[in-house]
Structures are given as structure tokens and as C-alpha cells.
Amino acid sequence: MWAGVGEKIYSLDLRLVLGAFCPWESAANKIKMIVKIENVYKAYNKTPVIREMSLDIGKGERVVILGPSGCGKTTLLRMIAGLIHPDKGKLVIDGQTVADNGKCIIGPESRQVGMVFQDLALWPHMTSYKNIEFGLKVQKIPKTEIRERIDTIFEKVQMVQFRNAYPGDLSGGQQQRIALARALVTRPKILLMDEPLSSLDTDLRHVLMREILRLQEELAITMIYVTHDREEAFSLATRIVVMKEEKIQKTRTAGQIKEWL
């Protein structure tokens, strides 16, 4: 499926591909940048997984990074989170340089990002409540506020009745909501999502995509979403970044890409 899409996308007019015509750029200049990636390079055992990549992401955007497996999109997300560090280049989050030329300046715990992992990574020895509470407790937020925030987030993800359930007792969709709640409860500046819906069936995926959109709009949070699924990308994105062979191939609004296809 991807190969077909790829062929269509990559055969677009070179002017568009290389950014000679890029309406986003002008719009981007007007809004506040929250993530700035400058000439970032990352290799594992001398094999590059990200090559000289630059990307700016504005506040409140829903950026979807779209690409086939192994193109480096998850690596990019993990670099923004601070779980790995670029070998070269610079990474700026909300005006602060967090990583510069192989040096981690600000660790993941201080970057104020929330992340939903591909296999959700809910801690099986903790209840849903404890899973969500963890980040707040670590930040030493007062108990009453913790309770309030957790109550609110449980309502937002419609999981009030599952407060004391362990992840193992929840269905895939319910686990997904708890993972989302855990990522959002600390009020991060950026929400990172690494193919979080890939293991769900189509119906549930549609339901959850609507939920994610609703929550992102309600909370006005910047979202960076990684997927290899075209449909997910078009449904969620305000901007799509297409990656191939460890590089950004193009950056377009969802509307533009639909139009071209």
C-alpha cells in the first residue's frame, strides 16, 4: 500500500518537493515555534538513521510524520523526547536548546513532553490511577491538585469507572485511553505519539482518532504523531511531514497532499 502512495507522492513536481513553493513556510513564520530541529544527524553503528534533518513545528500544530518502516520517524520522535540524542545538529524546544552536537543539555524529564508509545508501555504493576499519578507525583504537585487533575483527565478520556483497574484487565481501546491520559495529565507542551493505534482494529481506530482530535483541540496542545498509515495521517494532521530513507522528503498540509493525490 505504502509503495503506491510513495510513488505518487515522490513523483510530484520538483518545485513543490524541494520547497520552492511552500505556503507553510510563510505561515510558520507567523506563529510561535515550539520545536526547532536543525541539521540533525543520528547513526547506529555507523549506519545513519537520520540524515541532516531540519524541521520547525509551530505551537498548537498537529504534525504527522508519515513514512515507511525504518525511515527514521520513530528515531526522530525519540530524539525530541530526549530518549536518544542526535550525534550532530541542534534541537530546540520552546526556545531552549535541549541537545546540541551529541550533547544532551536538557534530559527527557525536564523537556515537558508527553508520549504515547507504540505498545503503550503502561506499567502493569500499577493501576490506571497510579499509572497516571506517577508523573504528577514525581513533579511534587500537591495531593489535592493531583486528585483534581486525575479526576478531570479520567472524565476527558471517559474512563472514570476504570480508575482501579490494572492494565492487564483493560481492553486495547481502554489501555489506549489510559496511555493518552497519562501522557496528557502533566500538561506537556508537546504530545508525542508513536503509532499508538497500529495494533487496533479499524472501527476502534476511527473512534480513537476522533477522541485524539477532540482532546488535542480542547487542550490546544502541539501534537507530533508518527505513522505509516496514510488514512491516519490525513485524518489527524494539520501538516504532514513525509520521510523516506532517513530524510524528510517533503512537508505539506494534509489538504495539499490530498489535492495532489
Next chain:
Amino acid sequence: MAKRLTLYITIFLFVGIGIVPVIVMFLKSLFVDGGFSLENYGTLLQSNREWTLLFNTLVLAGATTFITVLLGVPLGTLFSKTDLPFRRLFAVLFIIPLIIPSYILAVAWFYCMGRSGIVAGVLGETAGIVTSKFLFGFGGTLFVMVSALLPIVIILTMTYLRMVNQEMEEAGRLYSSWPVVLKKITLPLISPGIALGALITFILTLGEFGVPSFLRFDVYSVESFTRFSAFYDFDSATAAAVPLGIITIIVLIIERFFLRMKKFVSRAMGSEKKMAIVSLGKYKSYFLIGVSVLVSVLVVVPLCVLLYKSLSPSAYVEAFVRSTGSIMRSLLYASIGASCLVVFGFFLGYILDRKALRLSYVADSIAVFLFALPGAVIGIGLSNLWNTPGANFIYASIPIIIFGYIAQYTALGERIMAATFPHVLRSMEEAAQIAGAGWYRRVFKVLVPLVKRGMIATWLICFVFCLRDVGITMMVYPPAHDTLPVRTFTLMANSPDNVISALCMIMIMITLLPLCGLGLVRKYIA
């Protein structure tokens, strides 16, 4: 039909060799002069000494478990999750005590801390008296047991850490630093592994005979052995062994109902994702010094003492003269034992993994119970059952020792093979079946080639355990059939230190030899 028959025969053979002697021994202890009587147990309960023994046994096992977990978990974490320099070398060094008989460590410490040991030679006689007092008693026994069993907790911690889903730790890293993530997420996730390490340490200490016997600390396994070998009192020895059996059963019940419920989501071994490594940063040198000191005290010093004590060609010549037969027998019996254990492990592991028979959990429970039971108890059971004129061909020859190995160590083979079989899809076997292959053809042409690495691992691990065994062999070995650990143990009372040290070094070398061999041929069997 052939499949069911083979599997049933394996179970019945194992039950006959392993558990029947223990049951018969227990039943016999209930009869005095041909009539049913609880006299043996009455005597046991009324004696103050028995309560002291019970207390000593439990306190030693509890304290050993506590300290090994306290040291083993941080060490395992340092070796597998951090950038500590030389961590692989440290891990190998810490594991050495596990593959040698634990009493060898006691011997080494005796040469070091005994009244006329190295410490006394350097610091004077008074210092020797103080260190000797510490060594011969609870403190010394505890110290040696900790150094002998620490590798179990280290290995299990490292293994379980490798199985933790990296994303769970990363999810925690988004909110907090590594120390908090390790404490709140990683350690709870590997708690089943830590609990398993604690359980194994507890039951192995419970059944340890060599160290407390050498360091003269009274525990049940030594008492049972003494009653059997010194007084030849079967019933009394059995009665003394029963409390150990009961404690073992209680511990295993805890394992069944508590530990097995705690199964956390984890990734499979060999997962492509690398484990997240924690940088020790500015604390690296402190950890390096701490670990170096610990490995020196627990492993390097005793090994160096043995080497130093044995450093004369005449000592090795005499050691070889006195024990050539024992060395050859040790290698032969351990090889036969390991081969039998691979066969039992293969079929019982298959039964357990594929739930091929209804009896799968029964066989597994028996195997685990026998593994946990002190070797001395199994030895008494075997002697009790087979010491009849009609069964002399077993009792007075190699089979009694091999039976002992099968009884005690089948659980090892069974569990390793049961962990290997899931890598062979059922459909592979079914495809051969549909193609018309019978059970034995499927076993030899499909299963064995696919699980050969597991079988080699089983053989090597069982070989090491058989080779270092003292508890069972000491109880059952027929005249002129002693193995090297038994020979060394019996020679200790009346042989020069340098010969005993040389024997210990030979023991260490012949244990390490097959493991080094494996390292050399590993790429060919991969």
C-alpha cells in the same frame, strides 16, 4: 500411541527414581519394630536440640537470602544496565563461585582466616583466633554461603532486566531521572525474578551440607547426614530430614500461588531493541571501586589463596596421584548424569510446554520439589530403598549416583527445555506429522535439530551441577566410586593444606574446562 507411551514411561521412570525413595523413606520412619509409631517424631519434637537446629537452619537460610538479594540486585543492575567499566568481566568473576562446590570457598577462607591461616601469619596469633572464631560459626557460614549463592540473584536480575520492555522505562524517563525509574518501574517489573532468586537461594541454603559441615555450624542437613553416616540410624535421620521437606513444601506452595500470578508484560529474549543503558556519570569511579572491592573479597581472594597455597609442583603431583581415579569418575559420572538429564529434561520439558499429558504439572511439581529438597535427604531415601541384596547391582555401582543426579537435577533440564520448546512452532511438528512422520522420526528429525542449542545448554548446566555435587554423592557413593568433590571433602581432615588446595584448583579447572570448550565451539553450534 508411541508418543503417549514414551511420555508416560518418562514420567513413571522419573517418579520411580526420584520421588518413590523419598515417600518410602517417610513411610518407613512411621513404623517402629513393625508397628505404626510416631516415636521418631515424638523424640524429634521433644528435643531442644531439634528446635535449635530448626532455628539455625531458618536463620541461616533467611539471612543468606536477605544479603544475597541486597547485594545481588544492585550488582545485576550495574552489570546489565549501566556503563560500568569491565562489567562483563565482573559478571563472569562473580559467577565463578556458583560452578564450584561451595565448600571449596569455605576451605579457602579457612586457609585465610583460620587459627594458623594467612591473617594469623601476617597480623599475629590473636588476630587468627578472632578471625577463626568468626569463620567457625554463624558469621563465617553466612559469609561463605552469600559468596557462593550471590551469582544466582545476579544472573536472574540480569536476565529479567533484559526482558523488561524498554518503552516502560522510557515512559518513566519522560517524568523522572533514572534512579526514580529504576526504583519505581524497573525493579517492580523484575520483582518476579528477584523473588525467584530469593526462593532458590533460600532452598539451596536450606539443603546446603558442605559449608555448614566444614565450618561446624549445626543445621538440619548436617544433622541428617551425621545420623545417617555416623550412627547409621535411618529412621532418626529420616525424622531429622522431614522438617526440611516440610519447609521446602511450604516454600514451593508460596511459589505456586504467589510468584506465578505475578507475570508482567515483557519483551522476548533477543528482542531487536537494545536495552537502555544508564550512565553512571561522575559516580562511575565510586561504583568501580565498590564493585572491585566486593569481587576481590568474595571471589578473587579465596581463589588466590587456593592458588597460593597450592603453588608447588609436588602438591599437584600428590593431588593427582591421590585423586586421578576420582577425577576420571567425576567426569564420567557427570557426563552420564548430564546425558540422562538431557533425555529426561527433553521429554518432561516437552510435556510441560505442550501440555502433552494431564500429568504435566504433577511431574513438574515433583521435579521442582526434588530440586529444592536437600541432597542429603534424597541420598538417605535412595540408600534406604536400594540397599537390599536383590538391588545390589544398583546400590553398589554407578546407577545409584546417577539416580541421585536424576532425582535432584531433573528440574533444571525440564525447565530449560520447557523454555526452549516455545521457539519451535507446533505447526512444524504438525507438518511432519501430516507428511507421515511417526513420533520418533518427528523427535529426531524435527524437534531435536531445532532445540539442539537448548539441549547443549541443558547438558552443560547439568554437567556442572553433577560435577560439583556433594550432598547426594556423599550419601550414596559405593566403595571405590567416590568423586573428586567427595574425595577432597574426605581428605581434608588428614591431608596437607597444599594438596587440598591443589585438589580444589583441579576441581575448579575441570569445571571450567567444558565451559571454555563451549566458548570455542559456540559459533559452530549456533
